[in-house]
Amino acid sequence: NAGVTQTPKFRVLKTGQSMTLLCAQDMNHEYMYWYRQDPGMGLRLIHYSVGEGTTAKGEVPDGYNVSRLKKQNFLLGLESAAPSQTSVYFCASRTGQTDTQYFGPGTRLTVL
Amino acid sequence: TQLLEQSPQFLSIQEGENLTVYCNSSSVFSSLQWYRQEPGEGPVLLVTVVTGGEVKKLKRLTFQFGDARKDSSLHITAAQPGDTGLYLCAGRTYKYIFGTGTRLKVLA
Numbered sequence: 001n002a003g004v005t006q007t008p009k010f011r012v013l014k015t016g017q018s019m020t021l022l023c024a025q026d027m028n029h030e031y032m033y034w035y036r037q038d039p040g041m042g043l044r045l046i047h048y049s050v051g052e053g054t055t056a057k058g059e060v061p062d063g064y065n066v067s068r069l070k071k072q073n074f075l076l077g078l079e080s081a082a083p084s085q086t087s088v089y090f091c092a093s094r095t096g097q098t099d100t101q102y103f104g105p106g107t108r109l110t111v112l
Numbered sequence: 113t114q115l116l117e118q119s120p121q122f123l124s125i126q127e128g129e130n131l132t133v134y135c136n137s138s139s140v141f142s143s144l145q146w147y148r149q150e151p152g153e154g155p156v157l158l159v160t161v162v163t164g165g166e167v168k169k170l171k172r173l174t175f176q177f178g179d180a181r182k183d184s185s186l187h188i189t190a191a192q193p194g195d196t197g198l199y200l201c202a203g204r205t206y207k208y209i210f211g212t213g214t215r216l217k218v219l220a
Contacts, residue, residue, distance in 0.1 A: 004154070040212055041212060042213050043210040099143055100157050103156070106154055
């Protein structure tokens with residue numbers, strides 16, 4: 001039982017490049033979330049999903065897209081990376097029955 | 113935009129001291145959570161408080177939800193080096209709003 005895993009752990013991109021971050025959970029959770037964490041700003045919600053095939057926008061969705069084709073996976077895409085997207089990205093998941101979110105270890109992304 | 117302000121932002125104390133971290137908002141939340149995050153890892157849930165005025169204790173940590181469900185506090189008694197970390201509060205509406213964080217360092 002690995003919990004929530006994120007791939008990759010680190011990535012450096014050049015402005016304009018694209019990439020996809022993968023989040024996988026093996027707990028059969030319905031809800032999944034993508035956050036970004038920046039110094040002094042806590043965690044901000046980018047997009048979330050309440051079930052397979054559904055996604056919704058969070059606080060800071062611009063410049064990101066997501067997909068949830070399988071219940072266990074939640075993908076975060078950057079189509080054209082910008083330096084403002086340099087951040088640490090966290091994925092989280094939870095069941096519909098509790099408030100407890102389980103977080104992955106994070107992906108540190110630098111956009112030059 | 114809903115905001116959760118935490119204070120202080122940084123705290124460095126000696127082992128054995130007591131401390132309180134505050135989490136304040138102008139918004140009402142249906143519940144409030146506290147997380148601890150260590151370097152290179154994701155946040156880990158410590159507690160969820162749901163009822164206005166509720167107090168929960170977790171060993172040396174005491175959590176309180178404000179009567180109006182707009183604010184919360186975390187009190188640590190006799191802090192230990194193992195308490196070092198980033199403490200985050202998160203208020204729930206239809207989504208989770210995270211606070212700005214308090215970075216605690218406990219010196220041996």
